[in-house]
Amino acid sequence: MLLHVEAVFYFFRHWESGESTIEKRGDDLKRDIKQILHSVMLENKLSKEEIIFLLSDGFSDKRELLTAADRVRKQFMGNAVHLRGIIEFSNYCERNCRYCGLRAANRQLKRYRIEEDEIISTASESVALGYRTVVLQSGEDSFYEADKIAFIVKRLKALPGLAVTLSCGERSAEEYRLWRKAGADRYLLKHETADPALYKQLHPDMTFDNRRRCLYRLREADFQVGSGCMVGLPGQTLEALADDLLLLKELDVEMAGIGPFIPHPRTPLGSAPAGTVEMTLKMLALARLLLPQAHLPATTALGTIDPSAHRKALQAGGNVVMPVITPQRYRNLYEIYPHSTTCQDDNPDYGRRCMGKVIASLGRTVAEGPGHSPKPPFGRMRVVRVKMEG
Numbered sequence: 001m002l003l004h005v006e007a008v009f010y011f012f013r014h015w016e017s018g019e020s021t022i023e024k025r026g027d028d029l030k031r032d033i034k035q036i037l038h039s040v041m042l043e044n045k046l047s048k049e050e051i052i053f054l055l056s057d058g059f060s061d062k063r064e065l066l067t068a069a070d071r072v073r074k075q076f077m078g079n080a081v082h083l084r085g086i087i088e089f090s091n092y093c094e095r096n097c098r099y100c101g102l103r104a105a106n107r108q109l110k111r112y113r114i115e116e117d118e119i120i121s122t123a124s125e126s127v128a129l130g131y132r133t134v135v136l137q138s139g140e141d142s143f144y145e146a147d148k149i150a151f152i153v154k155r156l157k158a159l160p161g162l163a164v165t166l167s168c169g170e171r172s173a174e175e176y177r178l179w180r181k182a183g184a185d186r187y188l189l190k191h192e193t194a195d196p197a198l199y200k201q202l203h204p205d206m207t208f209d210n211r212r213r214c215l216y217r218l219r220e221a222d223f224q225v226g227s228g229c230m231v232g233l234p235g236q237t238l239e240a241l242a243d244d245l246l247l248l249k250e251l252d253v254e255m256a257g258i259g260p261f262i263p264h265p266r267t268p269l270g271s272a273p274a275g276t277v278e279m280t281l282k283m284l285a286l287a288r289l290l291l292p293q294a295h296l297p298a299t300t301a302l303g304t305i306d307p308s309a310h311r312k313a314l315q316a317g318g319n320v321v322m323p324v325i326t327p328q329r330y331r332n333l334y335e336i337y338p339h340s341t342t343c344q345d346d347n348p349d350y351g352r353r354c355m356g357k358v359i360a361s362l363g364r365t366v367a368e369g370p371g372h373s374p375k376p377p378f379g380r381m382r383v384v385r386v387k388m389e390g
């Protein structure tokens with residue numbers, strides 16, 4: 001592996017020095033890349049330098065990377081695509097993330113909370129449409145004391161065969177434990193960026209350390225943990241993106257949501273450029289190679305910047321889609337970023353059928369079960385190894 005890294009640096013050195021080595025080294029480099037991809041497919045490991053190289057413009061054979069990820073997805077996760085229906089139950093938020101339209105400082109936004117009975121009836125309709133997971137997502141809204149959420153989770157878990165994912169932001173270890181005890185199966189808390197300085201700039205009232213701490217609390221509470229990052233944030237370097245992937249690997253996440261940053265006009269980052277489809281697809285493909293058994297959604301954000309990209313993501317390692325099933329009258333109010341039109345319509349049945357068509361057109365199927373993580377629980381491998389060595 002070291003040899004490959006050296007070859008990559010050889011390429012950079014000569015490239016930067018202005019020698020026309022690209023042509024001379026073309027075949028060699030191609031072979032090195034092939035070896036790097038071959039080896040990551042076997043070992044699911046990449047060094048930070050290798051990740052940075054694969055994300056850089058110097059690496060032009062993007063297709064090879066995406067194809068490798070598609071093969072690994074097929075081998076480890078099969079052809080089924082999991083549907084997770086998102087219910088955005090409150091757009092109140094006490095935080096001020098500089099990229100997000102729900103930030104507290106956006107006073108032009110009309111706020112809502114969906115009544116408990118309506119949450120349950122929405123979930124119940126989604127079960128009838130074939131959904132086996134609902135994701136309950138909200139801004140950081142302390143109106144929902146831990147007991148309130150626990151109660152909703154219990155009611156949702158009474159619906160037949162329904163897995164429940166929560167995505168309600170940072171909370172204490174006790175609260176996470178209570179929600180897990182109430183029956184919530186999974187928790188989605190994206191780390192957003194693994195660059196602590198950039199994290200601080202983007203989240204004036206939060207810290208990366210606390211984000212990370214919350215992710216470990218979720219691990220301790222025995223959730224299937226989803227995390228992830230945005231791609232193309234203003235000031236984000238390739239090194240930071242490599243750290244994002246390495247953090248997801250360290251956390252050994254069951255799910256990783258990797259989507260482009262999309263500027264929202266009513267935020268301080270409203271005029272910044274959006275993340276690109278190309279970089280997001282590369283990040284997704286690398287996540288698949290590093291975490292072969294993680295669930296990786298083709299994010300709605302990707303569909304927002306390019307409707308065909310959603311499809312491309314399913315061919316670059318993705319195996320999950322997350323249609324919004326929030327009742328129509330709230331949808332325009334949950335505007336974390338300007339909305340995607342991918343498979344969105346007033347009729348909840350439409351989204352389901354539309355996604356089904358996209359999935360079938362790729363020769364894939366819609367998963368029938370709840371789509372729990374197939375990988376060993378966090379830490380299990382390590383414990384086994386320690387025992388064997390002892």
Ligand code: SAH
Pocket residue numbers: 099100101137138139140167168169170188189190192229230259260261262263264301336337
């Ligand atoms: N409040 C919760 C969950 C809701 S926000 C939380 O923050 O965890 C869900 C996700 O939307 C965030 O994790 C973030 O990654 C994403 N998001 C917010 N604003 C965005 C933007 N402008 N572009 C892309 N993704 C964004």
Ligand code: SF4
Pocket residue numbers: 093094095096097100101102103104138139140169336
């Ligand atoms: Fe609130 Fe989440 Fe948006 Fe941050 S990203 S402002 S916590 S909804």
